[in-house]
Amino acid sequence: MFSDRPQLAVEVLRDLLGVELPATPLVRVEKSTFNTRPSDDINSDLILVLGPPQTAAHAIILEVQQDKTKDPRQLARYAAALWLMLRCDVTVLLVCPDRGVADHYAQPIDSGLSGYRLQAQVLGPDDIPVITDPQEAVARPALAIMAVMAHGRDRKVVEAFAMALGELRDEHAAKYYEYAYSMSAPDVRRLLEEIIMTSTTWPVYSPFAREHYGRGQAEGEAKGKAEEAVRMLLLVLGARGFDIPDDMRTRISTCADLAQLESWATRAVTAQSVEDLFDETGGQHR
Known part of the structure; x- marks a missing residue:
């Protein structure tokens, strides 16, 4: 979802988390494997770079965390390595559907290097609006996807999302259901399947359907x-x-x-x- 629309990560940081970022319309997806000079290669979920290719203004490392298995210090290592490579400020953004996971990664990260502590930006359930109005879901489809991920146990959220899919006609519409399904918990997936199987207004995307x-x-x-x-x-x-x-x-x-x-x-x-x-x-x- 973020790789298809890189500007979304900028909007999340600015509009939902209040992070100040350089004002530039240039946002690109960067190669997600980068060398730590001279250590081994690092692989993050997604890297976005603001500004022109020759002069990066800001970089965003985006990770989707469903659990607490990733060592937070690894995120600090990601940020330091990308700073060395691009020579620009770096923000680490984590998308966490679970409140406990979000709280875990919202704590300042002690990297082990004196004076270097990383504060990751975390988008958790409390930061994602509950969208139950189909027209709002049409107007803000990316947020509607994340609303399903975070609040999909509320049937009205899933119903609004499903109704919005019937009206959306942009180039990404065919992927929205896949995004919501892949990021949701099993019980939310079952609800998505139930609702989509009764719909005749839009194509079928989930593995079940x-x-x-x-x-x-x-x-x-x-x-x-x-x-x-x-x-x-x-x-x-x-x-x-x-x-x-x-x-x-x-x-x-x-x-x-x-x-x-x-x-x-x-x-x-x-x-x-x-x-x-x-x-x-x-x-x-x-």
Whole structure:
């Protein structure tokens, strides 16, 4: 989500967390692997750089933290290494759906180097607005995604998000559901799945919905082919002048096995009677 729209990280820091950043319309995604000179390579989730390529004005290291497994000192190391590489100020922004995780990383980080303590900027549930108005979700889709992530146990939040997806027409709309689904807790995902499966106004994006939608689509296609095969078989029999008894017509009309119907159609071309279609000597079972 942030890599598709880098300006979003700037808006989060400025508008939601009150961080002062250089005023520039230039925001780009930087390569997320950078060398610590002379240590090993570091891999962060996302790096954004403000300003022109030749003269970086500010850098943002963005991490999405679902739990407390990352050593906070590693974040200080990220910031120091990127400062050495770009020679500009660096902000570390963490997006934490869980309040406890957000509080954990909001504490000043003692890097182990005298005089160097990092204060990461943390976007937690308390900083993300609860969006239950579909029109507000349409106007601020990125915040609506994060509202689902942080407050999705409130059904109205998920319903507003789902309704907004039906109205959105921008280039990122197809990805919004994927973002919300991937960042949400399992119970919120189940609610998203429940709501999306009852919607007919927008495409299906979640793994659950794709599976069931695809299965239903395939079953529908198979049924349509079988119905067409039944129609063609009855047309062939009628064209040959056969009088089809009701029980045989029912047997043909209720058959959903496309291979069986095709076999009967092949026989219908040369059969001397309708009974020959079901003759065991022709390889078919009565």
